[in-house]
Amino acid sequence: MTVELGHFALALALVVALVQGILPMLGAARGRTDWMEVGTTAALTQVLLVVVAFGCLVLAYVTSDFSVLAVASNSHSAKPLLYKISGSWGNHEGSMLLWVLILAVYGAALAIFGNNVPPGLKARALAVQGWIGVGFYLFILFTSNPFARLIPPPEDGRGLNPLLQDPGLAFHPPFLYLGYVGFSMAFSFAIAALIEGRVDAAWARWVRPWTLAAWTFLTLGIGLGSWWAYYELGWGGWWYWDPVENASLLPWLAGTALLHSAIVVEKRDALKAWTVFLAILAFSLSLLGTFLVRSGVLTSVHAFATDPTRGIFILLLLVLVIGGSLLLFAWRGPSLQGGGMFQPISREGSLLVNNLLLGTATATVLLGTLFPLLAEAIGSGKVSVGPPFFNATFVPLMTPLVLLMVVGPLLPWKRADLAPALKRxxxxxxxxxxxxxxxxxxxxxxxxxxxxxxxxxxxxxxxxxxxxxxxxxxxxxxxxxxxxxxxxxxxxxxxxxxxxxxxxxxxxxxxxGVWKQERILVMAPGETTTIGGYSITFEGAGTVSGANYSALQGHFIARAGDRIVDYFTPERRIYPVEGADTTEAAIKPRPLGDLYVVIGEPRTHEGVEGYVVRLYFEPLVQWIWIGVLxxxxxxxxxxxxxxxxxxxPARRRAGAxxxxxxxx
Known part of the structure; x- marks a missing residue:
């Protein structure tokens, strides 16, 4: 009965989203305050309904209700509680429900905290949020129902992908989605502004906090995903320019440009049309990332969907949202004339160059990500675009941007002299x-x-x-x-x-990236090798058991000269339910870099029985995640x-x- 309640709440949320999309927009057009206020009520009602639906799904996972198809396909009774809960969004259907939950939370936040926003602009923004919700509710209910029943239910479930059974990846998707979906608020304000035909400093101040919140969450989400890839996959890397990784980087780059561009609108009443375009672009790239991951066109641990029906539905949604918003921008955008004039050497000028470099970097990553798909679609065969391309194009674009990040804040608005800034x-x-x-x-x-x-x-x-x-x-x-x-x-x-x-x-x-050291070799117990100035001794291996896995655990000792500096216990885990294995690297951060040890399969080398061992020395790698934090x-x-x-800027007295x- 709980599952049916969740399904009903989700269907009811679709109806409420339709009301939210229609009445406030009509009310803003006709000056009907009562209709505009419906947007606030609908947004709050919608979030309550989606919370009920999501709570019912989580409860089904926690109680191991294998009569639900999604639970039977992605959970198991022996799975730890944390991964039962995270398993609710560790699959396609559940992740889409998490998406609309976060969308509803953002809409409710605007309804509650948007009292300073002019009623017409607020109503239109809530209406746009409602229509985005309608699209995703239809997608979930008709192609990705998380509450679909499985009759007869199996005795136990098939479990969750072992790579996803990790604390880092348990929290990675929520943060990532808080970033992805957060850009919908900037998008909604941009569409509302285009409909009203007005973009001013106040509009920029209302857009910036939503954009900043989305940017912050997305920064954390990308950082968590990178950290997970570093210690969980056992390859000693943290970024590979994978299309799924790029799907999260693209809206982050556009969002970074939007944050800086909105400052110019707020301070100098300039770059209005460009800022609105960036707001549309940031959310459009978030939707594009959803399409790439959920449509089945990519093969990845993140890519859950393989049903072409889902891909076609998301593609249609993508065309409607992006195409419709760009048509509206082409129609109304030219009327958004900026009033603030400025010289090239000025704070505005530096922010404009910042945007141009970020925009070019975004286009470069987008081209490198989509080109293999386009080449295959037109029959040119499989084309690989990997790290060499991105490193050769992205890094040179970022270098002048970093140089400018220091100079720009020292320049005054409107016009400036470069010499005093450089002197400082x-x-x-x-x-x-x-x-x-x-x-x-x-x-x-x-x-x-x-x-x-x-x-x-x-x-x-x-x-x-x-x-x-x-x-x-x-x-x-x-x-x-x-x-x-x-x-x-x-x-x-x-x-x-x-x-x-x-x-x-x-x-x-x-x-x-430059001074990383790597050694892959077969080591027998008692053997020693060196890496990064340390000697690593393999002491042997044994079998250990976990909550839902068994593991081969190796024992290593690291020495600096005659002094023992650390012990390592990497594991190669076997998950019998899922029929899969994973590597659990042993990583010990040191002042100048990480020592990283991975144990693999048994192997005989030159007549000596041992194990495949991968050793890495990663200079200053922890600074990456410290910097992200x-x-x-x-x-x-x-x-x-x-x-x-x-x-x-400051609180006013009630009378004022x-x-x-x-x-x-």
Missing amino acids: LWVAAVMALVVFALVWLLVDPRNATGAFGLGLATWLLVGTVVELAGRIDLFAAGGKPWQRLRRLPRSALGMTLAHGGTALLIAGVSAS VMAVGGIVSLSDRRLRVGA AATVGLRP
């Missing part, structure tokens, strides 16, 4: 050159790539600190820097953290800025607010 950055330039020279000469004289990356990271980190020091008058006589720091807008502090986190990310990517913290700090949350109304 002499410390950053000198330190970047020193780091580059020392690393190049002392670490790897034959290859300057890694040294250049660390020098670039130093430039960004020190330059970001210099910009913050200037804001708070750190070195000015009688400047009272700590008081100025406390009064500094949180959005500015968040920018500092985000740029600093990017510097750490660049350092980790540069060092691990710092970037996300920067986003959270910026979101705590009242001006971004409510569109007003009543006098001037709710519009900023």
Whole structure:
């Protein structure tokens, strides 16, 4: 009965979404306040219904109700509770239900916290959210029903893909979807603005917090996915430019451009049409990622759907949303004329170049991702576009962007002189050159790539600190820097953290990409090998048991000279229910890099029985995820800025607010 309740709640949510899509839009067009207010009621009702539906699905997984097809296909009675719960979204049907749940949560958040938004704009934005929900509800109910019954039910389920039975991947999809779906809010505001024909500074202030929230969640989601790939897949890497990885990177790049472009709209009333286009693009790329992963055109651990009916449905939804929004933009976009004029050397100019570089990088990644699919579709055979292409095109585009990230914040609005900004950055330039020279000469004289990356990271980190020091008058006589720091807008502090986190990310990517060491060999018990300046001794292997698996566990000792520095116990796990095996790498972070050990199958080599062992030394690789975390913290700090949350710099007294109304 619980399953039927969930199915009914989902069908009812479709009806409510239809009401939300129609009445508020008509009310805004006719000036009917009562109809516009229906959007708020419908959004709150919709989220309650989807919460009920999702709760019923989770309950079916927790109680191992194998009369539900999705539970029988993706769960097992012996599976740990965490993976029973995460299994509810670790499959196609459940992940789509999670998608609409997050969509409904965002709509409810606008209904609750959007009191400062003009009623007409709020009503239209909620209506657009409703129509997006209608499309996905129809997709779920007609092609991907998570509540479909299986009669007769089996005695037990088939289990969950062992690669998905991991804490990192349990939380990766929710964060990723919070980012993907979060861009629907910027999209809804963009469509509402096109219908109204008005984009101004207030509109930019209302769009920025939703975009920032989506960007922060997506940053965490991508970071979690990268971390999971690093320690779970046993290949010693953290990014491979896989199409599914690229599907998450594309909206992140567009969202980053949107965040910076919205600043220009808010501060200088310029780049209006471009900012609206970026809002459409960011969500369109999120939908494109959904199509690539859910349609079956890709083969990946993430790609759940293989039914062509689903792919066609998502493709039609993609055409309607993207095509319809671009037609509306082509019709109404030219009327969004920017009023703020500026010189090329200015804060606006630097942000424009920032957008051009990010836009070009987005187009490059999109081309490399879709080209193999297009080539196969037109009969040109299978074409592989891998890391060499992306590294050769993406990295050169990012280099000038990083250089600009330091200079841009030091330039004034409208017009500027480049010389004073560069003069303030002499410390950053000198330190970047020193780091580059020392690393190049002392670490790897034959290859300057890694040294250049660390020098670039130093430039960004020190330059970001210099910009913050200037804001708070750190070195000015009688400047009272700590008081100025406390009064500094949180959005500015968040920018500092985000740029600093990017510097750490660049350092980790540069060092691990250039100086990574790898050894693959057969080791017998008692044998020793060296990597990264450490000697690794294989002590032997034995069998251990887990909650729903058995494992071959190896025992290794790492030494620096005669001193033992760490013990390693990598595993090769066998999941009997799923009939699959996984590798569990043993990773020990060290000050200068990770030691990474993987044990494989038994093998005889030159008459000696041993095991295949993969050893890696990953210089500074942990800096990647530290940088991602710092970037996300920067986003959270910026979101705590009242001006971004409510569109007003400071609280007003009740009397004053009543006098001037709710519009900023």
